Amino acid sequence: MTGTTEGGQPTALCRDCLSLFESKPVTGRCPHCQSPRVVAHPELSTLSVAHLDCDAFYASIEKRDNPALADRPVIVGGGRRGVVAACCYVARIYGVRSAMPMFKALDRCPDATVIKPDMARYRTAGQRIREMMEATTPLVEPISIDEAFLDLSGTEKLHGGPPARTLAALVLRIEREVGVTASIGLSYNKFLAKIASDLDKPRGFAAVGEAEALDFLGDKPVGTISGVGGQLQNALARDGITLIRHLRRYEETELMARFGAMGRRLYAFAWGRDPRPVAPNEPAKSISGETTFDDDVDDPEELLRRLWPQCERVARRLKTADLAGQSITLKLKTRDFKIITRSHKLSDPTNMADRLYRTAEPMLRRECDGRQFRLIGIGAGDLTAGVFADPPDLLDPNRDRQKKVESAIDAVRKRLGDDAITKGRGFTGSRQ
Incomplete structure (x- = not known):
């Protein structure tokens, strides 16, 4: 796409010497440095x-x-x-x-x-x-x-x-x-x-x-739209929607009736619209950690032992960022690469490894039915300021004591390194 815009604005640029031109050189090369790396577009300016x-x-x-x-x-x-x-x-x-x-x-x-x-x-x-x-x-x-x-x-x-x-x-x-x-x-x-x-x-x-936006998007597959994964692509395909232009057959209300809030996104993107601003320092939506095993694991106690270091890792990242999470998500991947996620919402936010672990443990045990797993992970979502983390709870009298213990461990590690002190759950064979 070459040419000159109204007012003589440049529509071509040499990416090596940074020269601007009103139109792309006939040779396709920059007349100043002879670079072939010239980009041209009518709306470049x-x-x-x-x-x-x-x-x-x-x-x-x-x-x-x-x-x-x-x-x-x-x-x-x-x-x-x-x-x-x-x-x-x-x-x-x-x-x-x-x-x-x-x-x-x-x-x-x-x-x-x-x-x-x-x-x-x-x-x-x-x-x-x-x-x-x-x-x-x-x-x-x-x-x-x-x-x-x-x-x-x-x-x-x-x-x-x-x-x-x-x-x-x-x-x-x-x-x-x-x-x-x-x-x-x-x-x-x-x-x-x-x-x-x-x-x-x-x-x-x-x-x-x-x-050019509408023509450019028209023949792109719907999977080009961020957030449209395999399941949604299959659902769209059942309605005869495989290309972005197919979405334009429907009104926004129809797409929302079919696909919920995602329908609004599909409608806007299909027409080349995106109202989202560039947002500096947008806060993280979740913090997570995971590990892939050298050999598949089916033993629940061994899985729990592998889970604990990830709980400590996530808790450390939460505390470093002065954040706490109220939604806890367990992630597992089976030997045939099927991903399983299970979530639980806490009564109040946490950034304690112990609460992450205790929340994930029952979810993990429910999934341990003899299947072998190749990966385990833990994540904290619904993030909020760390000042709201782990308030006293009459129904959990040990929380305050555990919070003090974990703070003491954190202090030792900060002075002497992460390996300076290890909780019992981190040892092979531990059943804590």
């Missing part, structure tokens, strides 16, 4: 909502720090019993994908180099990228360690050019200073920006404007 997504972030960090891996397929994840946390684009050629069971990934790409995740290193790089984004615009909404939405509305004078140019400069800076690449999706709302960021990976830059 007016779009301001972006989704920035680093390319194969964990694997890119590993390749950055070990140049010998540059041309090799790299998988970041657990052992053979784990799952793929990330993989490079070379591994993706073989069909490896994130969240794939490791044994399937290695069957497809047996020569891959498998690396255990180093989250501390990834967080350091992610934080540096976050700082660069926040220096570009205050409207940054983090999605994960390596991606975020940005709203650059009104930044033209500050940065001396349209948002598209500012974003291209940001990506070049990330490459230069952090050593990883990123892709940009640029549009007029978050929904379309997110889709656009996947169109041209890696090192991509794609724009979707208002004039």
